[in-house]
Amino acid sequence: MKPEWELWAQEAKAEFPKANSALLPLLHRIQSQEHYLSEDTIRDVAVLLKLPVPYVESVASFYSLYYKNPVGKRIIHVCMGLSCALNGSDELMHHLEGKLGIQEGQTTPDGEVSLLEAECLAACNLAPVAQVNLRFVGPVTEDTADQLLTGEVKS
C-alpha cells in the first residue's frame, strides 16, 4: 500500500459518503498510478474502505477498464463497433497487430504498448476511431495509424 492511498480513500469517501460509492473513484485513482489492479492492490482497497476482499474483487472484475493484469504504459483501444467496422476498423486492428508484432488483447514484450478491442466508443463520427490512454484519435487512416503508436499522449 502506498502511503497516499489512505488520503485518497478519505477524499473519495468525503466526496461520495453514501453506500460504497467511493469504490469506483478510488479504484480509478489507484489504477492511474499503478496501471493495473493487482491482487495486493485489491486487498489494500478493501482494507481502506472496510469492505470484504471478494466484494472489491467482484466489482473490479465487472468493469472492462479495470485491469487485473499488467498492461502497457500506452493502451490503444481500437473501436470495433459497427460504424467503425463499416469504415475499416478491422483492417486498422490488423495493421496495428502487424506493426507491433502482437495480437489484439496482448502487450508488447517490453511492456510498452497494449492493443485492445473496444466496444462502441460513442464516437462513430470519427470512425474508425481509437483511444490512446482513453484520449480519442480519429478518424484513423493507415497513414495516420502510426500516430497511435508514437504520438504524444497525456496519461
Place this chain on the structure above:
Amino acid sequence: MTQTFYLLRNQAVPDIDRIEVYEANQGYQALRKALKEYEPKALVEMVKASGLRGRGGAGFPTGMKWSFLPDDGRPRYLVVNSDEAEPGTFKDRELIEKNPHLLIEGMIISSYATGAREAYIYCRGEFLFGSEQLKRAVAEAYQRGYLGENILDSGFSLDIKVYRGAGAYICGEESALLESLEGKRGNPRLKPPFPAVAGLYGMPTVVNNVETICNLPPLVENGPEWYRSMGTEKSPGLKIMSVSGHVNRPGNYEIPLATPLRALIEEYAGGVKGGRQVKAVIPGGSSVPVMTKDQLDTPLDYESILAAGSMLGSGGCIVIDDQTCMVAVSARLLKFYREESCGKCTPCREGTFWMTDVLERMEAGEGTPHDLDLIRDMADNIAGKCFCPLGDAALGVVVSAMKYFPDEFEAHVTEHTCPMGARLYDTVNH
C-alpha cells in the same frame, strides 16, 4: 433544409466550454428566469405541456416521469445518464465535451423543478475528456454561484457531482447505473420499484439522459408552445440524430422531429459515400430493427418509425450501403451484446453467446441450413424472457435483417459464401 440550433447551439463558438464565454452567449439566463419567474411545480407543468420525451432511447414523457416522485419528504436525487454506449450514438459525448454548461444549466433547472438538492452525472468510463470537462465546468459553476447554497439568492441549493463509470454498456440501463453509482457491479435491478420511488440510495430518483436535460434551457427561454411548434402532436420538439456508417458527412444533426429519414441522410449527412445506394438503415441505435431503402421517406418521429417496424430509440442512425453483407452486420452487433451482457440472466448470457457463434460461422462460410432455424429458435428463447431490455435489444437487427434480406442469409448456408462477395470484417480472430 432548415438547420435549427438549440441543443447544439454555440457548439462552434470558441471556448464555449468556459463559463465566461457561455455566459456571454446567453448562458445561465434560462436558469435566472426559471428561479425568478417559476415555482417548481409550474416548471414540471411546462415540461409536461411541451411534450418532451426522454432522449436516451425509451422516449418516455419527461414531465410524467418527474411527476412520479412521491411527495413524502424524503431526499430526492437527479441522476443524469451520460453512459452513452449504444452503437451508433454519440450525441451526449459531443454535448458534454463541447458545451458542458448547457447540461449543468439544464440540471440546475431540472433539480429545482423536481426538488432535488443533490444531483449526479454518471459519465461512462471511456469519456475521460468528457468527465474532465464536466468537473471543470461544475467547479466554475460553483465559483459563479450557480451551484452550492442559495443559488442566485433564490433560496434553492444544489450540489452536482461527476461520477465516472469504468466500462460497461449495461450501466446505461437506469437501474444498473444506480447500482454502479452505489459502488456495485452494474447488474440491473428488478422493477418495480422504479427509481422514482426507490432509486439512488433507496431514495426517490429521477434518471434522465443528457440530451433530455439539455432541452431545459431552450424550453424555459422559449416556452412549451415554441417546442410544440416543431415535430408532431405526440413527438414534439427537437432531436439530435447521430449519423454514421457509409455517409459522406457523419456527425450530429439537430432536427425538428418528423424530418424525413431521407433528408437526414441526403441533405444533412451528405448522402451515401462513393455514390453507392442505401441498403439498410438502423435509425435509433443498434438495438432497433433495420429499415430498408424503400422506407426512406418515413418521418423521424416516434410513432412513424414504430409504424415502419423500427424505433427512433437514441437517434443513433447507422447507414449501411448496398455492398455490405447483412450477416456480417448482424454478427458484429451480436458480438457487441455478447460482450456487454452482464451475465445475470441465462437467456441473455447464453443466447447472445451462441447467436454470435452461429452468425460468425455462417459469415465464415461454415454454416448449415439448420443454422437459420437455430437463430430463429434462439431469438424466440431470448425475446421477452430476459431480466432487462438488453436481450431483446440484441435481436432488433438480426431478426429484421433475416426478414428483409432472407436470400442473403440463405446463400451463406447453402452456397457457403457471401453473396456480397466481400466480408465486412475478418472473423478469424473472433
